[in-house]
Amino acid sequence: MKRVFLETYGCQMNVADSELMAGVLERGGIELVDSAEAADAVLLNTCAIREHAEQRVLGRLGDFARIKRTTNPRLVVGVAGCMAQHLRAKLLDHARVLDLVVGPDGYRDLPELLRRAAGEPVTQVRLDRDETYGDLEPRRGGGVRAWVTVQRGCDKFCTYCVVPYTRGRERSLPLDDLVRQMRHAVAQGYRELVLLGQTVNSWRDGEHDFADLLRAADAVEGVARVRFTSPHPSDFSDRVIAAMAECERVMPQVHLPLQSASNRVLEAMSRTYTIEAYDALVRRLRAAIPGLALSTDLIAGFPGETDAEFGETLAYLRQVRWDSAFLFKYSARPDTKAFRIPETLTEDEKTARLERLIDAQHRISGEIHDGWIGREAEVLIEGRGRKEERQLFGKSAEFKTVILPDDGSAPGDLRRVRIVGATPITLFGEPVDAPRPGPLVSIAG
Ligand code: SAM
Ligand code: SF4
Numbered sequence: 001m002k003r004v005f006l007e008t009y010g011c012q013m014n015v016a017d018s019e020l021m022a023g024v025l026e027r028g029g030i031e032l033v034d035s036a037e038a039a040d041a042v043l044l045n046t047c048a049i050r051e052h053a054e055q056r057v058l059g060r061l062g063d064f065a066r067i068k069r070t071t072n073p074r075l076v077v078g079v080a081g082c083m084a085q086h087l088r089a090k091l092l093d094h095a096r097v098l099d100l101v102v103g104p105d106g107y108r109d110l111p112e113l114l115r116r117a118a119g120e121p122v123t124q125v126r127l128d129r130d131e132t133y134g135d136l137e138p139r140r141g142g143g144v145r146a147w148v149t150v151q152r153g154c155d156k157f158c159t160y161c162v163v164p165y166t167r168g169r170e171r172s173l174p175l176d177d178l179v180r181q182m183r184h185a186v187a188q189g190y191r192e193l194v195l196l197g198q199t200v201n202s203w204r205d206g207e208h209d210f211a212d213l214l215r216a217a218d219a220v221e222g223v224a225r226v227r228f229t230s231p232h233p234s235d236f237s238d239r240v241i242a243a244m245a246e247c248e249r250v251m252p253q254v255h256l257p258l259q260s261a262s263n264r265v266l267e268a269m270s271r272t273y274t275i276e277a278y279d280a281l282v283r284r285l286r287a288a289i290p291g292l293a294l295s296t297d298l299i300a301g302f303p304g305e306t307d308a309e310f311g312e313t314l315a316y317l318r319q320v321r322w323d324s325a326f327l328f329k330y331s332a333r334p335d336t337k338a339f340r341i342p343e344t345l346t347e348d349e350k351t352a353r354l355e356r357l358i359d360a361q362h363r364i365s366g367e368i369h370d371g372w373i374g375r376e377a378e379v380l381i382e383g384r385g386r387k388e389e390r391q392l393f394g395k396s397a398e399f400k401t402v403i404l405p406d407d408g409s410a411p412g413d414l415r416r417v418r419i420v421g422a423t424p425i426t427l428f429g430e431p432v433d434a435p436r437p438g439p440l441v442s443i444a445g
Helices: 012-027 051-070 082-086 088-094 107-117 163-167 175-187 210-218 238-246 263-268 275-288 307-320 347-370
Strands: 003-008 031-033 041-046 076-081 100-102 122-124 145-149 192-196 225-229 253-255 293-300 324-329 376-384 391-396 401-405 414-422 426-431
Touching (some): 012 041, 041 082, 041 107, 051 082, 076 082, 082 163, 100 107, 175 192, 175 210, 210 225, 293 307, 293 347, 307 347
Parallel strands (some): 192 225, 401 426
Antiparallel strands (some): 376 414, 391 401
16 A cells, blocks of 8 residues: 545545645555556545535546456545545445545544555444544645644534534644644745634633634744634634734634524524624624625525525625625435425525525625725735736635736735726736745745
């Protein structure tokens, strides 16, 4: 077992988990390669949040079955992550293709599991209330942004969501481990730290709370920017708002999932807050942090959602004016409580509701972006445009993608630009400052 091809599906947490796995594999003497054809084993890091995500992975297993049949019968095929945990029994039906099924708490022993799986099928899906991987250094990917997992699992048990079942109970990594990891990432050249957790603002390690963690991240020498995702509205304390307002490097941006603006639906989802409480929190955040950019997650078509209840969500979307939103159609997930609530809408009806949310949000994002024209923004340069060679792209403090002419700035540089054009997705800027020397250390990757 010398070469592994690792493919990642799903959320940022999975990207961070793949970096953790990459670190474990490298320390175990295993090289990461970039195709299944060049590998002794393939490992899919999977997502179970919606049915569609699972179907993509099952389709991909068909590709590997073909490689096994035709060119490399000894190829070890593994499924890791949320789907491994969620579908362990069903996945074993694919036993002719699959050699390894490993859940989110089994990554510490990955080299050993892969070696064993070359001989006989292996399943490791035990959830571990204590595993945080806090002592393990991830092998981070390229770019200017380091994803730092500060918390694993989730205790909220929203009735539609499979995460507490696939990732287990909430666990926070200790502050000392996190400060060490963050310093290391910045010393490697990463300019931005993004703290990750399913309810990241409920992070606590016995002595410290999330406000302390934000202040510790802000104090890491050499860091340019700090962000976090996703906070839960019920865990947003005034201490955290004060830390955001006071810490210069904590960016004025919050992704604050709402899911629905109907109190009856929120209750049926077990979200633990009302729309009035969410709105009061938005007001507190906007008052404390001038220029704050806000985004959200919404689910269209939760079982039993009436036309009027959907209308409440659409009306609130227009009222609160998020900068952007991730909009989802409800997907029934086995094991969750909502799975037992009969669905009341057809797929087409759910799609129609989703499309109304998308249209309304698109218009608002466009209006907000048009309002940026003529204003200045600070952009952290990430790289060259994919389509247009002579363009650079990066993110503003508000986490908006900004495209600017290539004037030789390097990834990791901070540039001031004047916004001269906008679409609902992107801003276009012209530099207003002279290029500065890049960071003192080279960019990782
Ligand atoms: N922990 C985060 C939170 O609660 O804000 C989000 C975790 S989840 C990976 C991201 C989003 O997926 C959720 O905020 C929700 O909008 C959506 N989601 C989760 N379960 C879903 C389901 N069964 N159907 C549709 N969307 C779902
Ligand atoms: Fe899922 Fe709710 Fe936990 Fe988010 S807070 S991961 S939606 S159970």
